[in-house]
Amino acid sequence: MNHHLTRLPLRLALGGGLATLVGLLAYRYRALDGGGALAAAGTGTLVFAAGGLSWSASMFGFFIAASTLTRLGGTRKRSLAALRREASRPRTATQVLANGGVAATLAALQILHPGDRDYTLPYLAALAAASADTWATELGVLSPSPPRSLRTGRPVPPGTSGAISPLGSLAMVAGAFFVALLAPRRLPRWPVVTAGSLGAILDSLLGAMLQARYHCPHCQCILENPQHDCTGRVRRVSGLPGMTNDLVNALATFAAALLALLLTPGQERSRRSASTGS
Ligand SMILES: [Zn+2]
Secondary structure, three states: OOOHHHHHHHHHHHHHHEEEEEHHHHHHHHHHOOOHHHHHHHHHHHHHHHHHHHHHHHHHHHHHHHHHHHOOOOOHHHHHHHHHHOOOOEOOOOHHHHHHHHHHHHHHHHHHOOOOOHHHHHHHHHHHHHHHHHHHHHHHOOOOOOOOEEOOOEEEOOOOOOOOEEHHHHHHHHHHHHHHOOOOOOOOOHHHHHHHHHHHHHHHHHHHHHOOEOOOOOOEEEEOOOOOOOOOOOEEEEOOOOOOHHHHHHHHHHHHHHHHHOOOOHHHHHHHHHHHHO
């Protein structure tokens, strides 16, 4: 245990350096805005200090894949009303923390309680849920057939929260599977895929049932985010106040992490005692 503590400052410094570099590059290539880069650097520092290169590689892989998919099919995405103002925008600190906040919290827990248990699987499950939701959204909008709302069953415009299409559902499982592939070889992959996919399904359900939607009388559009580039004054037309898409994402990653903890109690404990015994 002392061994871990003495190395912690070094891990924080090294992680801080690497994460700042990644944050600066993401800012330079407009994947993140200033606040987003800062949030990513903080998250990356904790992740490296907690899990070293293995945890960092999964987060880096998730981030690179998500950023690439966001840019994929840009022309088509720009033509879709629901996404027009979102597609090309750098991600903000709120968006980074909505997707990575639970992972960062698990990293902090691992740093503070190194001997308690191994948080690698819950950490990966949180990432897998974020990845599954991102892949489903970014690839699902390219679906030739419009998605159907989980609330009404009726076709809705591509990009609408709480709606699913066959292509989007396939992309969802693929997104969770992708993170599972980045898991250390000593760990089972099924809890990551299962918890990640179920987290993303919860994300869609919450998006359909509870997420707030706003109407702008000026541009006559339905919005998922009250802030948009227009002078119109928006009014909430459905969902719970404050239940934004970002909050829904955060809840989904939290549920996935919790599920992974519940799915693998024996596994975690026995492996931990085995590794400390050797
Ligand atoms: Zn407007």
